[in-house]
Amino acid sequence: xxxxxxxxxxxxxxxxxxxxxxxxxxxxxxxxxxxxxxxxxxxxxxxxxxxxxxxxxxxxxxxxxxxxxxxxxxxxxxxxxxxxxxxxxxxxxxxxxxxxxxxxxxxxxxxxxx
Amino acid sequence: xxxxxxxxxxxxxxxxxxxxxxxxxxxxxxxxxxxxxxxxxxxxxxxxxxxxxxxxxxxxxxxxxxxxxxxxxxxxxxxxxxxxxxxxxxxxxxxxxxxxxxxxxxxxxxxxxxxxxxxxxxxxxxxxxxxxxxxxxxxxxxxxxxxxxxxxxxxxxxxxxxxxxxxxxxxxxxxxxxxxxxxxxxxxxxxxxxxxxxxxxxxxxxxxxxxxxxxxxxxxxxxxxxxxxxxxxxxxxxxxxxxxxxxxxxxxxxxxxxxxxxxxxxxxxxxxxxxxxxxxxxxxxxxxxxxxxxxxxxxxxxxxxxxxxxxxxxxxxxxxxxxxxxxxxxxxxxxxxxxxxxxxxxxxxxxxxxxxxxxxxxxxxxxxxxxxxxxxxxxxxxxxxxxxxxxxxxxxxxxxxxxxxxxxxxxxxxxxxxxxxxxxxxxxxxxxxxxxxxxxxxxxxxxxxxxxxxxxxxxxxxxxxxxxxxxxxxxxxxxxxxxxxxxxxxxxxxxxxxxxxxxxxxxxxxxxxxxxxxxxxxxxxxxxxxxxxxxxxxxxxxxxxxxxxxxxxxxxxxxxxxxxxxxxxxxxxxxxxxxxxxxxxxxxxxxxxxxxxxxxxxxxxxxxxxxxxxxxxxxxxxxxxxxxxxxxxxxxxxxxxxxxxxxxxxxxxxxxxxxxxxxxxxxxxxxxxxxxxxxxxxxxxxxxxxxxxxxxxxxxxxx
Numbered sequence: 001x002x003x004x005x006x007x008x009x010x011x012x013x014x015x016x017x018x019x020x021x022x023x024x025x026x027x028x029x030x031x032x033x034x035x036x037x038x039x040x041x042x043x044x045x046x047x048x049x050x051x052x053x054x055x056x057x058x059x060x061x062x063x064x065x066x067x068x069x070x071x072x073x074x075x076x077x078x079x080x081x082x083x084x085x086x087x088x089x090x091x092x093x094x095x096x097x098x099x100x101x102x103x104x105x106x107x108x109x110x111x112x113x114x
Numbered sequence: 115x116x117x118x119x120x121x122x123x124x125x126x127x128x129x130x131x132x133x134x135x136x137x138x139x140x141x142x143x144x145x146x147x148x149x150x151x152x153x154x155x156x157x158x159x160x161x162x163x164x165x166x167x168x169x170x171x172x173x174x175x176x177x178x179x180x181x182x183x184x185x186x187x188x189x190x191x192x193x194x195x196x197x198x199x200x201x202x203x204x205x206x207x208x209x210x211x212x213x214x215x216x217x218x219x220x221x222x223x224x225x226x227x228x229x230x231x232x233x234x235x236x237x238x239x240x241x242x243x244x245x246x247x248x249x250x251x252x253x254x255x256x257x258x259x260x261x262x263x264x265x266x267x268x269x270x271x272x273x274x275x276x277x278x279x280x281x282x283x284x285x286x287x288x289x290x291x292x293x294x295x296x297x298x299x300x301x302x303x304x305x306x307x308x309x310x311x312x313x314x315x316x317x318x319x320x321x322x323x324x325x326x327x328x329x330x331x332x333x334x335x336x337x338x339x340x341x342x343x344x345x346x347x348x349x350x351x352x353x354x355x356x357x358x359x360x361x362x363x364x365x366x367x368x369x370x371x372x373x374x375x376x377x378x379x380x381x382x383x384x385x386x387x388x389x390x391x392x393x394x395x396x397x398x399x400x401x402x403x404x405x406x407x408x409x410x411x412x413x414x415x416x417x418x419x420x421x422x423x424x425x426x427x428x429x430x431x432x433x434x435x436x437x438x439x440x441x442x443x444x445x446x447x448x449x450x451x452x453x454x455x456x457x458x459x460x461x462x463x464x465x466x467x468x469x470x471x472x473x474x475x476x477x478x479x480x481x482x483x484x485x486x487x488x489x490x491x492x493x494x495x496x497x498x499x500x501x502x503x504x505x506x507x508x509x510x511x512x513x514x515x516x517x518x519x520x521x522x523x524x525x526x527x528x529x530x531x532x533x534x535x536x537x538x539x540x541x542x543x544x545x546x547x548x549x550x551x552x553x554x555x556x557x558x559x560x561x562x563x564x565x566x567x568x569x570x571x572x573x574x575x576x577x578x579x580x581x582x583x584x585x586x587x588x589x590x591x592x593x594x595x596x597x598x599x600x601x602x603x604x605x606x607x608x609x610x611x612x613x614x615x616x617x618x619x620x621x622x623x624x625x626x627x628x629x630x631x632x633x634x635x636x637x638x639x640x641x642x643x644x645x646x647x648x649x650x651x652x653x654x655x656x657x658x659x660x661x662x663x664x665x666x667x668x669x670x671x672x673x674x675x676x677x678x679x680x681x682x683x684x685x686x687x688x689x690x691x692x693x694x695x696x697x698x699x700x701x702x703x704x705x706x707x708x709x710x711x712x713x714x715x716x717x718x719x720x721x722x723x724x725x726x727x728x729x730x731x732x733x734x735x736x737x738x739x740x741x742x743x744x745x746x747x748x749x750x751x752x753x754x755x756x757x758x759x760x761x762x763x764x765x766x767x768x769x770x771x772x773x774x775x776x777x778x779x780x781x782x783x784x785x786x787x788x789x790x791x792x793x794x795x796x797x798x799x800x801x802x803x804x805x806x807x808x809x810x811x812x813x814x815x816x817x
Contacts, residue, residue, distance in 0.1 A: 015290070016289075016290050019290070019291050023381075023382045071293075071294070074294075074295055075292075075293035075294070075375070075379045076379045076380070077295060077378045077380075090381065090382050090403075091377070091380055091381035091382065091427055092379075092380035092381065092427070093427060093430065094430070
């Protein structure tokens, strides 16, 4: 049996909170865009929670329901779900679509997150 | 290098030493109508054209015959190769090659589709150098020792932008920021995508052909689906809350702040609405951040900002960019504003420049280029902003062209400007009293684009130095829609048009997922692009059902049906003529890039241009191409009594300059324009004019 990867709960935010919490944050922010109806999203979400654990204190991690907040999804010009979007210094620095294994995501984020 | 500069022959044995011009400039004005120019010149307007006509040669109506279809890519390809579309292979705005699915079309602005040698390739064989500036079908570059600026679309840099144009509207009553991108991507949240797509690009879905009006064509089932859909104005729309400036290092007293999404929604800038000494809000300022000491740019009511230089993060790298804003509305009480923000130019990448550093060189020496606005239309303010922006674009082109011509060795210069054609498409229908109550305003807008074009050619004709000849040409013109008729559902260059061919039973549709698609299992023929009908032939077309044994009889039946077809509203015949594969060779068509039937619409039903005959006229407008030649080796102030065709331009230039003729040229030398005695010639600077028998070019008379 595989050892349990430590995770930290990721809270979902609304479109009205998004501007301040993502673009307005002084700390790096990773946002998970997905939907419960999407199988790969359900696979990626626990990985995102593991990332939230790994980067605790260095980066805030939130979830957004892409189906509920379509205009927000479109305004970021995202194509397809799931999507992980990294905000740093008030702008998008990295976008990762589809599923990525935990170590790959850690490697990618370590290149950006101070 | 034997490049003809001293009159010496080039290599290849096909140049001569009898050249009468050392250099040639071809100034292309897409959509320029000889009938309209004649009218304006007769009214004492357009001094640049008047000067060219006085100094040079034209035909009795200032016109020449386009190749068919009278559409941009095929005609500029003919003006570059001297060949007909059957030979050079570009047969509409979009292309089709037999053997591909009948709904698979290739974008026509592509030198890779050209099967005929261009004049700049022929020049290169003789060691002569060319500069090709925004010339359709010239990109990607084919000649190593030449300079290319774009050529992938109607306007320079139209596919080189890094962020789309936007309209920002700020109001104190707005509670949250809302951004509505101009393209709602169907692969987004509306359509679940659960794959391995990985995109680190902080940019909008910039598909190969994106740019306004240049998304892939599709099925045309209404008059709004086709060419008209390509003309629809679009912009990203941003609604942003306006409130007291807070947290700024140095915001003026009373200033109000707002957030600006930029870089395709990937970043934010901040703005201030600033009051004057009287307390009236009068300026919009854009800052990189609230701690910045000076704004990136600013503008007042009705004004353009200067260039706003910034850096956008693309693929993790900081890319230098430039754009401008133009204030549309500004409430003096400070409760609202609205401003336009232009396409954002990538100052570094040089995607459509060859050599690549030409882009950076032009932006540093001449400045960034403003793209014409397209955020709205058919209202006085948006039309004015378009005029202002396109005027600046033309001015930039004069400076950029002069910079390249002044600082590089060249023998041949080819350019094309697309303003008149776009204005024809946008405004011509509205210039008729029966079509619009504002027809006089629209007539004035049409005049303005000719005036801008007049200044463009006038500035470049200042370069004529006695050794240079110039050709001022268009590819086609355009007619306004007859207010008495509606556009028929056939002959639309934007895909497959199912209207009339559907009514006649040849094209069959089926429902699929709430929309319609072609039922190829029951479709015997489709109307594809502006002027072609394809049979769905078994063994040739991937989904073919027509037995090759029935090919001739089916073609004959369709042609019969087209001639019999009457417009339901007026009872008039819609089709002017229709030709089968064999017969279309007389109009320069045929081969693997043409349909099985080529047809032309009656003038009453022509959609601006393209599906009408290039000689058609309608209600004061024509579809003819423009022809004026002047300068070294060309007669002065004459009107020639001969028909000129677009394929004649290349052989004539080659004859004038003693250059090799492109291998596939089919036109003839326009002997009638040539100065036939030393007295008539404009001497070449620094040496006497040369005379002699032409030995290089042409078969004479055209095909």
